[in-house]
Amino acid sequence: MSAAGTGAPRRRPFFLPFLLVSLIAAGLFLAALGDVLHYSVRLFIPGSIEVGGFTLANFARLLRPIYRTVLLATLIISFLTAIFTLLLGYPVAYALVRVRRGWVRSLLIVLAITPLFTGEIVRTYAWILVLGTNGFINSILKALGIIGAPLSMLYTSFGVILALVQFSMPVMIMLLATAISHVDRSCERAAANLGASPLMVFWRVTLPLTTPGIVSGAVVIFAWTMSAFSTPQLIGGGKVLMLSNLVYLEGLTNLDFPLAAALSLLALVVAIGSLGLMRPAIARLERKATLY
Amino acid sequence: MRTDNEAAPHPPPAADPAANAVELVGVSKNFGAVTAVHAVTLAIRRGEVLTLLGPSGCGKTTLLNIVAGFEEPTRGRILIDGRDVTLTPPHLRDTGMVFQNYALFPHMNVFENVAFGLGMRRMPKARIATEVGRALEMVKLEGLGERRVRQLSGGQQQRVALARAIVIQPKVLLLDEPLSALDKNLRGQMQIELKELHDRTGLTTVFVTHDQGEALSLSDRIVVLNRGEIQQIAAPIELYRHPANGFVASFIGDINHLPPAECQRCGSDILFRLAPTIELAMPARADLALRDGRKAHIFVRPEHLRIADGAGEGRNRVLCQVVTHVYQGTHTLTRVEAVGLGLLQLRIPGGEIIERAPPGSRIVVTIDLDEATVLAEA
Numbered sequence: 001m002s003a004a005g006t007g008a009p010r011r012r013p014f015f016l017p018f019l020l021v022s023l024i025a026a027g028l029f030l031a032a033l034g035d036v037l038h039y040s041v042r043l044f045i046p047g048s049i050e051v052g053g054f055t056l057a058n059f060a061r062l063l064r065p066i067y068r069t070v071l072l073a074t075l076i077i078s079f080l081t082a083i084f085t086l087l088l089g090y091p092v093a094y095a096l097v098r099v100r101r102g103w104v105r106s107l108l109i110v111l112a113i114t115p116l117f118t119g120e121i122v123r124t125y126a127w128i129l130v131l132g133t134n135g136f137i138n139s140i141l142k143a144l145g146i147i148g149a150p151l152s153m154l155y156t157s158f159g160v161i162l163a164l165v166q167f168s169m170p171v172m173i174m175l176l177a178t179a180i181s182h183v184d185r186s187c188e189r190a191a192a193n194l195g196a197s198p199l200m201v202f203w204r205v206t207l208p209l210t211t212p213g214i215v216s217g218a219v220v221i222f223a224w225t226m227s228a229f230s231t232p233q234l235i236g237g238g239k240v241l242m243l244s245n246l247v248y249l250e251g252l253t254n255l256d257f258p259l260a261a262a263l264s265l266l267a268l269v270v271a272i273g274s275l276g277l278m279r280p281a282i283a284r285l286e287r288k289a290t291l292y
Numbered sequence: 293m294r295t296d297n298e299a300a301p302h303p304p305p306a307a308d309p310a311a312n313a314v315e316l317v318g319v320s321k322n323f324g325a326v327t328a329v330h331a332v333t334l335a336i337r338r339g340e341v342l343t344l345l346g347p348s349g350c351g352k353t354t355l356l357n358i359v360a361g362f363e364e365p366t367r368g369r370i371l372i373d374g375r376d377v378t379l380t381p382p383h384l385r386d387t388g389m390v391f392q393n394y395a396l397f398p399h400m401n402v403f404e405n406v407a408f409g410l411g412m413r414r415m416p417k418a419r420i421a422t423e424v425g426r427a428l429e430m431v432k433l434e435g436l437g438e439r440r441v442r443q444l445s446g447g448q449q450q451r452v453a454l455a456r457a458i459v460i461q462p463k464v465l466l467l468d469e470p471l472s473a474l475d476k477n478l479r480g481q482m483q484i485e486l487k488e489l490h491d492r493t494g495l496t497t498v499f500v501t502h503d504q505g506e507a508l509s510l511s512d513r514i515v516v517l518n519r520g521e522i523q524q525i526a527a528p529i530e531l532y533r534h535p536a537n538g539f540v541a542s543f544i545g546d547i548n549h550l551p552p553a554e555c556q557r558c559g560s561d562i563l564f565r566l567a568p569t570i571e572l573a574m575p576a577r578a579d580l581a582l583r584d585g586r587k588a589h590i591f592v593r594p595e596h597l598r599i600a601d602g603a604g605e606g607r608n609r610v611l612c613q614v615v616t617h618v619y620q621g622t623h624t625l626t627r628v629e630a631v632g633l634g635l636l637q638l639r640i641p642g643g644e645i646i647e648r649a650p651p652g653s654r655i656v657v658t659i660d661l662d663e664a665t666v667l668a669e670a
Contacts, residue, residue: 186395189362192382193389194409194460200383204408208399 039261049255058262071270074242078225080161082218085168093176112173120167124234127163128154155239163231168221175220179213211285219275226271243267313338313464313496314359319368321354328354330520341490341497345507346517352500356466359498361385372463388462392469394453396441402452403437409460427459430489447478458493465497471506483509504544508532516540534665541591541665548636550590552669557584564588567632572608574661587669594625594639596663600656608659617646628657
């Protein structure tokens with residue numbers, strides 16, 4: 001305490017308590033991660049939840065084709081979910097921000113946000129009712145005579161992605177709506193004034209200025225979908241497997257904790273790694289769209 | 293309402309309607325129950341600088357937005373170059389607007405900003421480069437094409453906005469309080485540059501401002517607006533010397549509004565009785581329909597009040613008590629109080645008055661009505 005008496009009393013930064021909270025959270029997370037790390041390098045003893053000595057065999061097991069297939073499927077499903085959520089979410093977010101009539105806006109907000117209030121399981125079961133062989137869509141199509149035999153949508157990647165997109169929409173819409181509401185309307189007016197048709201104004205001004213929102217929306221949904229569990233579990237029904245389902249299968253069905261731990265680490269590394277790979281592109285996009 | 297047609301020498305007198313770049317015919321705009329613009333009819337002559345001047349909320353920006361097409365009038369028509377554009381969307385109107393906040397495209401550099409309008413007109417790339425180069429030169433930004441707009445100072449951003457608007461050679465240049473975001477010195481400099489730019493381009497210009505100084509120094513004609521209605525259209529000098537009503541008189545420059553006076557003709561003079569002891573005289577003027585016994589409002593500029601020399605009796609002399617002096621460099625604004633007249637403001641060259649007549653002292657003030665504005669009470 002050499003500073004005492006030499007100068008003005010120092011003010012303690014007001015954010016110290018907040019820092020403490022995040023330190024506790026980080027500590028808990030690191031403890032859990034440490035445990036996973038620990039399990040991943042122990043030997044699996046079939047038929048027992050006890051583990052053996054230290055080994056790297058679990059990681060060698062990850063190289064089997066089945067795991068590569070699931071990893072690839074997870075990446076593809078996450079990517080497609082992010083893209084489709086973006087494509088479907090943008091118009092909704094745009095309307096949400098730009099519609100002038102109060103009641104239309106309220107309706108859009110309710111439609112966009114309410115899915116958040118129903119749990120993931122409830123929503124997923126609703127999708128089972130909609131997508132099933134005798135579900136809503138098939139009944140209607142059959143009644144209209146458009147199809148003879150029911151379409152199989154349940155237990156397909158299509159069904160899983162559909163449900164994941166719906167699940168992701170509220171978050172995407174909120175991120176995009178924030179970005180869109182920050183676009184300076186006078187920039188759009190300036191573009192129109194200079195001869196840009198409404199479509200051109202959108203393409204050359206609105207869309208580029210919302211790039212940060214588009215990027216963060218897509219990245220968040222991609223990373224989020226990478227760890228999706230209950231939707232692929234219930235709608236995939238074991239036929240569509242994502243990494244989390246595999247972790248669950250190995251850990252809680254086969255009681256192979258070491259392999260489950262190694263898979264979890266793989267999922268983590270892949271999620272972080274793919275975000276890292278996207279970074280240069282993201283940075284370029286955001287630089288191009290930096291605001292004042 | 294006075295509509296002045298002979299005062300401005302700069303644009304030639306308009307005989308045929310094609311001489312008007314923009315015409316507003318009976319334009320009104322309501323926002324819900326609020327009337328922003330009421331029955332405005334206005335012809336903007338080709339090549340002139342016309343200023344829309346008024347306090348905030350007077351409807352001047354709404355009028356500009358109606359010309360640009362960002363607002364649809366509730367009633368009335370807009371013609372640009374004689375063509376009815378009332379229902380034409382903004383991007384097909386060929387107007388060039390400079391926004392109050394400049395509204396530069398933050399994701400484009402200076403060149404791309406200025407080139408935007410030309411690109412929309414599908415001009416060949418090589419010609420765009422030439423035109424943008426010329427426009428940037430005109431606003432003294434040559435060589436800064438590669439800069440990002442957020443690296444520019446406020447004054448430079450203003451110039452980019454100007455270049456972007458003039459490069460498309462619009463039928464009318466619309467300036468929405470373009471100088472209000474600049475600091476005072478820069479504003480004066482930009483005023484001069486705007487004037488030079490207009491001399492070089494000859495673009496018909498509509499300039500919106502609430503700053504009467506800006507309006508007086510930049511305009512060929514000024515439209516004074518209040519509460520959505522035109523108060524007067526006139527050249528700056530005419531407006532300053534002969535305001536059409538009390539609002540214009542008080543809004544343009546400083547003015548002393550004397551208490552209502554009763555008129556009486558007396559030979560070739562008109563006498564105004566302002567208070568039991570105060571009578572002011574003015575030679576009768578043809579433009580004043582003042583009958584005996586009618587009430588009149590007199591507006592006198594501070595520079596038309598003088599300190600009387602000597603103490604002798606004379607015309608229009610009023611005994612006053614000095615209240616304060618505000619020294620302004622080239623002149624001093626002196627406030628005095630006269631019984632029956634209230635507070636008056638004098639504009640006295642130099643600053644000697646501060647020593648000569650300290651607050652509290654009594655002086656005699658001559659009120660020169662030759663230049664005064666006299667309005668009969670309705």
